[in-house]
Amino acid sequence: MTDYTALRDRLTGTLATRDQDDHTAGATAFNLTIQHDPDAVVHAADEADVVETVRFARAEGVPLHLHATGHGAHGAYASGIVLALGGLSSVAVDPDARTATVGGGTRWADVVAAAAEHGLAPVTGSSTNVGVVGFLVGGGIGPLARSHGFGSDHLVAARVVTGAGEVVEASAEGDAELLWALRGGKTGLGVVTEVTVALSEVPSLYAGTLFFDLEESTDPFVRWVDWTTTAPADVTTSGLIIRFPDLDVMPPPMRGKHLFALHVAYPGPVDDAERLTKPLRELGTVYLDDLGPLPLADIARITNDPTEPGPGFVRGATVAHVDRDFADAVLGLVGPGSTLPIMGLELRHVGGAMKAESPATDAVGFRDFEYTTTILGVPDPALFDEVLPRALAQAEQTLTPWLSPHLTPNWMPDPYDAEQVARTWPAAVLARLDAVRRTHDPDGVLAR
Structure with a gap:
């Protein structure tokens, strides 16, 4: 049985284990028929907490599940660590560059409100209650789909904690291959702690x-x-x-x-x-x-x-x-x-x-x-x-x-079996995604 004491002592945020009452508080699925019961829940306060949690999970060989708003959960987590990212919520709009830099646990509602003050709009989903990162790494289809494309088309850069516990900048100037993968590759690519998204000028809607x-x-x-x-x-x-x-x-x-x-x-x-x-x-x-x-x-x-x-x-x-x-x-x-x-x-x-x-x-x-x-x-x-x-x-x-x-x-419906995966990505794209995952998560720490 894994002893989480050492991890708890290294965190600025909090860690709750199964023996504590209501240990999944703040990390539950949006669909209430899904009831998570992991060994531990970490509520990260900052990127350093993410790094520590990933390194701990890798060293102990326990699976790591990511949680932002709970909308992406289709199956219950019954073991390992749930890493809750709600504490990494922030928005900074650069109206001149027409971009927003957003924390990894942020909901679209906060980005929409901040961008609207400058006559700008992100390419969000129909619900602004969902998390920014989960929407983007899954492509993301919303009410501006025909005029502005997938949400992931507007992902400019990301800070990512890899499965090896290293912080990587995914961008055209940094790790361009990881940026490519994050634009629709969905899972197993790292813990995204921050993204920069392009905003669109929308004078009227x-x-x-x-x-x-x-x-x-x-x-x-x-x-x-x-x-x-x-x-x-x-x-x-x-x-x-x-x-x-x-x-x-x-x-x-x-x-x-x-x-x-x-x-x-x-x-x-x-x-x-x-x-x-x-x-x-x-x-x-x-x-x-x-x-x-x-x-x-x-x-x-x-x-x-x-x-x-x-x-x-x-x-x-x-x-x-x-x-x-x-x-x-x-x-x-x-x-x-x-x-x-x-x-x-x-x-x-x-x-x-x-x-x-x-x-x-x-x-x-x-x-x-x-x-x-x-x-x-x-x-x-x-x-x-x-x-x-x-x-x-x-x-x-x-x-x-x-x-x-x-x-x-x-x-994609869970579980992500081989038939579903083959229907979602062409073979060449799958092979390229697998190469990115092997590079950044060689031990398979991150749940696919």
Whole structure:
């Protein structure tokens, strides 16, 4: 049994072991059905704590798991050390260079707020509650995907504690190969303690959501699917079909409703935006209209993703193409009359600028899909073991004719088996990533 006393004495931060009450406090998964129970949890106060923890894990031969916000956890950690990075939270914006230098435990919300003061915006995800680093190393797809590409395309530099316990600067002037790997290589590349990201000038943002009542008509969803096939290159949309429970905690306009929520983002002048999005308002009778000029600091309001932890059952995939038959298939799964225990299905229209980079500049892997889809099971843990896996397998089989054979890193389901990995990165990219991992983590200290 590992004695953690020596490590605790070397830390500025804190260390809790399994024999202490609530030893995982501050390092829990966002999905509350996942319950971590590692041997120890380290709450790093600074980069030196990270170095000490990595060196200890390497010397003792114990696995090391990283935790920032808990959004990336898909399986429980039952041994080793969880290294919590929430204490490494900071943002410094350089408006002249149009960059933000960000601590490794920072959430996007802090970066968005700081950048917005200068009329700048990071390429963030739909939820600004997620961690910056986890989003970037997994590629990162958000509401500006078509106009600005993957989030990882905007990663300029990083400070990394390697699996050998050394601090490395990943940048064009420093370790360029490690920078390449961090731009979409996901796991096993080191502990990122700081990143520098490029910010974009966004003088105005026209964004929000149009809601359509599916019980009244399913035509708006079908027409939107048609619209995406010729959509403007810099307008990003995502469509969510969702059943809102008939509960008092739901806002009255949503309570008990079965809606098609069309999320829209256009980084440009209002006049152009109104012209470009006019066809979307004409898809059908709009039930609620929350689309218009939006302050950059409020970008998370586009999708209003949950900010509080809760139980969840989610599966993602990429979609190669869509047509009317695809729209009908989706409606058969989650439209009016469906009895599957699926709360919602989101289809994101991507492509556009996401296809601009190449394996020479990043490790994202495949960029040949036009859409992503996410299926949300009813958040009832009693259904998670058998009922929801069957329902989602049925949904995936139904959508198979349109699905891409490839995945994108942040859409990979755990566990990361060989089949999933091969669908996420081409063989040449995998080989190059493995070489980077062998260089910087020769003993396999960092969990893959």
